[in-house]
Amino acid sequence: xxxxxxxxxxxxxxxxxxxxxxxxxxxxxxxxxxxxxxxxxxxxxxxxxxxxxxxxxxxxxxxxxxxxxxxxxxxxxxxxxxxxxxxxxxxxxxxxxxxxxxxxxxxxxxxxxxxxxxxxxxxxxxxxxxxxxxxxxxxxxxxxxxxxxxxxxxxxxxxxxxxxxxxxxxxxxxxxxxxxxxxxxxxxxxxxxxxxxxxxxxxxxxxxxxxxxxxxxxxxxxxxxxxxxxxxxxxxxxxxxxxxxxxxxxxxxxxxxxxxxxxxxxxxxxxxxxxxxxxxxxxxxxxxxxxxxxxxxxxxxxxxxxxxxxxxxxxxxxxxxxxxxxxxxxxxxxxxxxxxxxxxxxxxxxxxxxxxxxxxxxxxxxxxxxxxxxxxxxxx
Numbered sequence: 001x002x003x004x005x006x007x008x009x010x011x012x013x014x015x016x017x018x019x020x021x022x023x024x025x026x027x028x029x030x031x032x033x034x035x036x037x038x039x040x041x042x043x044x045x046x047x048x049x050x051x052x053x054x055x056x057x058x059x060x061x062x063x064x065x066x067x068x069x070x071x072x073x074x075x076x077x078x079x080x081x082x083x084x085x086x087x088x089x090x091x092x093x094x095x096x097x098x099x100x101x102x103x104x105x106x107x108x109x110x111x112x113x114x115x116x117x118x119x120x121x122x123x124x125x126x127x128x129x130x131x132x133x134x135x136x137x138x139x140x141x142x143x144x145x146x147x148x149x150x151x152x153x154x155x156x157x158x159x160x161x162x163x164x165x166x167x168x169x170x171x172x173x174x175x176x177x178x179x180x181x182x183x184x185x186x187x188x189x190x191x192x193x194x195x196x197x198x199x200x201x202x203x204x205x206x207x208x209x210x211x212x213x214x215x216x217x218x219x220x221x222x223x224x225x226x227x228x229x230x231x232x233x234x235x236x237x238x239x240x241x242x243x244x245x246x247x248x249x250x251x252x253x254x255x256x257x258x259x260x261x262x263x264x265x266x267x268x269x270x271x272x273x274x275x276x277x278x279x280x281x282x283x284x285x286x287x288x289x290x291x292x293x294x295x296x297x298x299x300x301x302x303x304x305x306x307x308x309x310x311x312x313x314x315x316x317x318x319x320x321x322x323x324x325x326x327x328x329x330x331x332x333x334x335x336x337x338x339x340x341x342x343x344x345x346x347x348x349x350x351x352x353x354x355x356x357x358x359x360x361x362x363x364x365x366x367x368x369x370x371x372x373x374x375x376x377x378x379x380x
Contacts, residue, residue: 098338099345099359102165104146106134106377112148113371114165114172117345117380120369124165124172132158136187137379139336140164141194146379148174149181149188157185160197178221187234191267192242192296195219198267200234200248210253214246214274216267227265227274237291242339243298244268247281247318249289259283262292262301264318281321293337293344300324300341302334313360315341327363336380345380 102123105113112134114124128134128150135157136149144165150158160177177197184203190196201213212233215226236249245264252260265278282301290304290311301316313334315325332348335357343361345368357370357378 098343100139100143100336100380101167102143103335103378103380104137104148104163105371105375106137106148107371107373107375112137112163114163115371117368120371123167123170126163126172126174129159129161129174134377137377138187138189139379140190141192145194147177147188147190147197149185156183157181160188177219179217180221187238189238189240189246191216191240196224196267198240198246200238202232205230212274214248214265225267225269225271227269227272227277229274231274233274236289237293237334239292239294239337240267241294241298242296245294245298245318247292247294247301248278249284249292250274250278250280260285262289262303262316264294264298281318282316283321291333293334294318295337295341296339297341300337302337302341302344304332304334304346313344313346327360335378347378 099117101117102114103117104126105115107113112126112128113122114126115122126134126148130150132150132152134148135151135155136147138147140146140162144167146163146165148161148163150161152158158181160179160181162175162177164173164175166172179197179199181199182201182203184201185199186202187200189198191198196216196218198214198216201215203211203213205211209230210232211228211230213226213228214233216224218224231253232251234248235251238246238248240246244267246267247262247264250260250263259280261283262281263275263278264281265274269277282303284305288305290306292301292303294301299318301318303314303316305312305314311332313327313332314323315327316322317324332346334344334346336345337343343359346358346360347356347370348358348365357368359366359368
């Protein structure tokens with residue numbers, strides 16, 4: 001691909017306007033060492049992390065601009081037929097079936113909105129209780145419910161809430177779920193049945209090593225099971241399928257404990273070691289994996305793989321770990337998968353700032369109307 005100076009300048013300018021720090025994952029996902037997990041150092045770490053994200057965003061603009069241009073103008077699809085994926089008008093999504101009808105957006109100032117998936121219209125606005133802010137979001141058990149986590153000003157988690165949306169009158173209710181979060185809570189998920197909540201926390205053990213703990217709670221707040229090991233769980237994502245399995249990314253943090261990559265754990269496994277209770281399905285280094293989701297039936301993993309300048313959305317079998325499909329465009333985020341993994345909702349760098357979200361199915365990318373403002377978190 002050859003770009004003139006004017007073309008390259010236009011692409012870089014456009015991408016810089018469209019892609020802010022809040023839309024990009026940090027390029028350096030290495031977690032700070034455990035000796036810095038004190039109260040004062042925790043504040044410094046979070047502030048430094050947000051500053052680094054800004055630098056990472058600026059450094060990534062050029063690479064993403066080139067990748068976006070390549071997606072639009074040149075690279076052939078890797079799906080086997082040599083054809084590039086197509087993008088069609090959002091009006092075509094009116095005929096899409098099986099998509100979640102709503103999603104939530106945590107935007108700047110931590111205001112959460114419930115939106116229509118097909119039109120992007122704001123259906124309801126939810127404000128965090130007290131003086132806290134929303135910091136995490138996850139799908140609930142139904143299409144009209146979501147989990148929200150609040151945090152204080154230094155991003156220590158303070159509470160879990162179940163958000164319910166009523167489509168009939170566009171009202172919402174926010175109910176506190178009595179799950180005891182620690183200040184080290186990193187991410188959260190709800191079981192497909194809506195009866196349990198899983199929480200991942202990262203903390204330091206007595207030897208100063210980073211330890212990840214995965215806990216499953218009943219909605220009453222009762223602890224049901226927990227697993228832990230030295231290493232970093234869930235930095236690249238995790239999901240809970242109706243098959244009864246949780247998929248999560250694992251980084252051994254240079255401790256040589258367990259292989260890096262995507263692992264599966266049965267939600268009903270006995271408490272104990274994360275690594276003994278789970279199995280490595282798709283090995284990856286930390287720099288090669290962007291985000292991923294487990295399909296509803298637990299048979300496929302859809303991942304945003306970033307081994308180099310150009311990324312790709314790839315599909316893997318959870319039985320064999322083998323690559324079963326590869327689709328452009330890449331360098332994005334996987335937000336939702338249908339039951340079989342054949343249809344995804346993803347975000348990609350787009351030359352049109354109105355359509356960074358889209359449906360990816362059979363190598364075909366269909367844009368969705370997207371929030372105009374930068375977002376921190378999306379959950380379908």
